[in-house]
Amino acid sequence: MYIVPTPIGNLLDITYRAINILKKVDYIITENIKHTSILLKKFSIVNVLLSLNICNEHKKTKKYVNMLQSGSNIALVSKAGTPVVNDPGYLLIKESYYQKIRIVPLPGACAAITALSASGFKTHQFCYEGFLPNKHTACEKKLFSLYNETRTIILYESPKRLIKTMKLIKKIMGENRKVTIFKEITKKWENIQHGTVKKVLSTIKNEVAWKKGEITLVINGSNPIKPNIISKKAFKIFHILEKIMQKSTAIKITAKICGFNKNILYNTIIKKNIT
Structure with a gap:
């Protein structure tokens, strides 16, 4: 089974090897058939698309493992970016290893890593947290748990929650903590804002454009200082x-x-x- 990253915005970011694999495999397992069909059409790739998403992952995993055991070559793709990173596919890969099926990962696009490289923060150590919890209290606790994190922090966020999340970061981590926010990275409407939480929040809070699109948020790690002891x-x-x-x-x-x-x-x- 091939794990094939696909572009996160600009379709030209796909690799020659990825195109070649998608043409030659027997089946392509995808998170979103409609979205992947657009990519295949762009590069004149004709193949059979099968579905794997959060709703059917448990049900379909055994079926796809049986297909692999029968000798089929399969490519796993997500809607965009590197498969399994905040997307379905973990169970399929885990079961494939258990059944001694060969896994072949391809390098390629990933919003988290692309954003990290352009964040302006340290890249030798970082932590990826995906999406923050939906509930306010849980979100607040998660951000507090990251308050003293010295590594660069990478998050994904919904544009509908972005301002609320930024206000929480300001409240918990302080208005001077530095962040870099990426909207629609690699796409035509790409927008990058870098600076203190206070500065970036002031820039985006009244901008209608920031209420749409995919958001990647990178937070500078905390300076390792001795904690103040509260009496x-x-x-x-x-x-x-x-x-x-x-x-x-x-x-x-x-x-x-x-x-x-x-x-x-x-x-x-x-x-x-x-x-």
């Missing part, structure tokens, strides 16, 4: 204040009284709530 006295003051006012206001007042940075105090309190 028991500070927590005591905070707990008294939060009974008579909003938590955010209580944090600001406590931080001012005790001489702490309000973001550090906020993150410490959130962590205690998590654990």
Whole structure:
């Protein structure tokens, strides 16, 4: 089975080897038949397309493994980019290894890696987190868990949630944390914004264009500094204040009284709530 990356926007980004494989295999398994058909038509490729998506992955995996065991050569593609990276196919590959079927990965397009290379942040160590949780509380906890992450962080995000997510990053990681946001990377309407969270948020929040398209968000890693130790006295003051006012206001007042940075105090309190 061949794992074949396809373009994430510009169809000319496909490799000669990928085209050759897609022409020669017996079947092409794809996340989106309609989308892949456009790619095949562009390069005059005629082949049989089979479906594999999040809805039928468990059901179809055994069928496709049987086809591979019978001697068929199959190419696995996603809607765009490198298969399995935030897309279906993991179960098929796992089962194929179990059945001793040869797996042949091809290099090619991947939005996360393409964005990382142009982020302006360190690339020798990074972590890929995919999409953040949909629910606000879970999203907040996830971002807090990444607060002290020293590696460059790569996320995918929906354009509908982008502004909300950026505001959460500002709240939890601070307005001076640097980010690079990529909209429709490699496509005609590609747009890249780089700078502090405050600056980038100010640029995109009123731009209608940022409400559409595919978004890749790269966050600069945290500087490894010694954490401020919050005293028991500070927590005591905070707990008294939060009974008579909003938590955010209580944090600001406590931080001012005790001489702490309000973001550090906020993150410490959130962590205690998590654990």
